[in-house]
Amino acid sequence: MRILAYTYLAAYHCVDCSYKEFGVEIISKIDSFGNSSMAMTGKHIPDEEPHSILDLDENDIPIDQVDDEGSSVHPIFDFEDSWELDPDFIAENPTQHLACEDCHKILARYTVTV
């Protein structure tokens, strides 16, 4: 199943915006002795710290990534399973949209049929 979005900083974010925030790139480095090594670079990976290669998901976002509030970054696979729908709210608004907090792209639509 593909990752639809991520939750962090108490909101939903699309894969592109999540990658901009947490994504990493694997780079190979060659030191002055000609030895090559692999390293990761990304906004949340400190340059100055030596680090091991982290486990990445399908979008090159580290698994177990933590946001600025100290909460885990959660991948969302399925809209219907992930959204806790309030029955009263749903009764008035049967069609719900999952939108990115940053770019406002609509990622999924879900209509409740009663």
Ligand SMILES: [Zn+2]
């Ligand atoms: Zn977005």
